Amino acid sequence: MKSFTYNAAASRIIFGVGAVKSLEAEIKRLGAERALVLSTPEQKSSAEQIASLLGPRSAGIFAQATMHVPIETARAARAVAQELKADCAVAIGGGSTTGLAKAISLESALPIIAIPTTYAGSEVTPIFGLTEGGIKKTGSDPKVIPRVVIYDPALTISMPMNLTLASGMNAIAHAAEGLYAEDSNPVISLIAEEGIRAMSAGLRRVGEAPDDMEVRSNCLYGAWLCGIVLGSVGVALHHKLCHTVGGSFNLPHAETHAVILPHAVGFNAPAVPDAMQRIARALGAPHAAQGLYDLGKSLRLPQSLQAIGMKSEDLDRAAELALQSPYWNPRPFTRGEVRELLGRAYDGLPPDA
Ligand code: NAD
Numbered sequence: 138m139k140s141f142t143y144n145a146a147a148s149r150i151i152f153g154v155g156a157v158k159s160l161e162a163e164i165k166r167l168g169a170e171r172a173l174v175l176s177t178p179e180q181k182s183s184a185e186q187i188a189s190l191l192g193p194r195s196a197g198i199f200a201q202a203t204m205h206v207p208i209e210t211a212r213a214a215r216a217v218a219q220e221l222k223a224d225c226a227v228a229i230g231g232g233s234t235t236g237l238a239k240a241i242s243l244e245s246a247l248p249i250i251a252i253p254t255t256y257a258g259s260e261v262t263p264i265f266g267l268t269e270g271g272i273k274k275t276g277s278d279p280k281v282i283p284r285v286v287i288y289d290p291a292l293t294i295s296m297p298m299n300l301t302l303a304s305g306m307n308a309i310a311h312a313a314e315g316l317y318a319e320d321s322n323p324v325i326s327l328i329a330e331e332g333i334r335a336m337s338a339g340l341r342r343v344g345e346a347p348d349d350m351e352v353r354s355n356c357l358y359g360a361w362l363c364g365i366v367l368g369s370v371g372v373a374l375h376h377k378l379c380h381t382v383g384g385s386f387n388l389p390h391a392e393t394h395a396v397i398l399p400h401a402v403g404f405n406a407p408a409v410p411d412a413m414q415r416i417a418r419a420l421g422a423p424h425a426a427q428g429l430y431d432l433g434k435s436l437r438l439p440q441s442l443q444a445i446g447m448k449s450e451d452l453d454r455a456a457e458l459a460l461q462s463p464y465w466n467p468r469p470f471t472r473g474e475v476r477e478l479l480g481r482a483y484d485g486l487p488p489d490a
Pocket residue numbers: 177178179180203204205206230231232233234236254255256257258259260262263264265266292293294295296297300304367390391
């Protein structure tokens with residue numbers, strides 16, 4: 138066994154249907170009294186419900202969270218937190234809302250209680266992103282990790298089905314790359330395999346049974362595990378391609394992950410047979426990359442970059458960008474190989490594994 142370092146985040150996790158009712162007790166436990174409730178404009182009514190649940194412990198609502206945390210929004214939220222003398226932030230929503238809470242905490246060290254309503258996993262990672270002048274910069278700081286995460290599967294039922302499925306594949310991508318990350322370790326590999334198993338099992342059933350709490354619980358449990366992987370070990374070619382392609386050409390975040398994942402995993406397959414075996418076993422499929430492609434197909438997720446808005450004339454530039462400051466990857470790659478991979482993903486072909 139290779140030597141390894143394992144970092145465990147000190148978050149407190151409350152999981153279960155109806156778990157959101159414990160929010161006030163969790164705020165008290167932190168010694169806080171004035172919570173600023175954060176959401177997107179689309180989920181403002183959820184933020185209002187949270188605020189009314191909290192009564193006097195709610196200091197106010199800031200419902201302007203948006204994708205990729207524009208610096209202007211972060212500054213506005215920081216100012217509101219200060220003005221209202223908030224002593225904690227409650228983020229109800231997906232990665233965009235959690236991201237805004239992290240941007241506040243980065244400057245003020247305000248403790249965050251996250252109530253995730255998608256499968257993005259940001260609530261258990263130290264990773265933050267801020268977008269200034271159209272450029273998204275990411276960083277990592279343990280101080281932005283939410284102190285408490287309340288996973289309530291009932292709150293995920295309202296998630297639109299396309300977001301449910303794409304967000305689930307996004308979570309699987311975190312776990313798949315964690316299995317072959319440069320700093321992978323045996324504990325995280327166990328968590329990653331179980332995360333892929335739980336999430337893929339949940340996703341296979343959620344289309345027919347969107348209100349089934351057992352199914353939703355499986356997905357959210359899987360999302361938590363996959364998020365732990367993202368927060369603990371590095372990522373590789375797949376995430377690099379998603380950040381490059383998604384960020385530079387303004388493609389939808391979770392769908393971009395869903396399209397690229399089988400291709401990136403297929404490319405890496407010869408270099409990391411043990412990781413491939415684990416992914417395949419978790420999916421209950423003979424092959425990892427083809428298994429991921431087939432899962433996306435069976436869920437009727439978009440399978441091509443073309444279908445999610447990429448232009449063929451941008452493929453060369455995307456390959457070029459992917460070669461700039463590349464992430465570590467278990468299999469070295471050339472510009473030509475990345476261009477070919479992106480070409481297959483653009484056309485929606487099965488992975489070349
Ligand atoms: P999102 O947070 O952008 O949400 C998408 C839309 O769905 C929003 O309008 C939101 O209000 C709505 N929504 C969310 N949950 C809902 C629900 N249950 N019911 C109804 N509507 C709901 O989407 P996301 O995929 O969760 O997050 C994407 C963002 O998170 C990206 O910016 C990505 O870079 C970031 N992210 C960060 C990390 C990290 O570790 N820092 C990890 C994963 C993703």
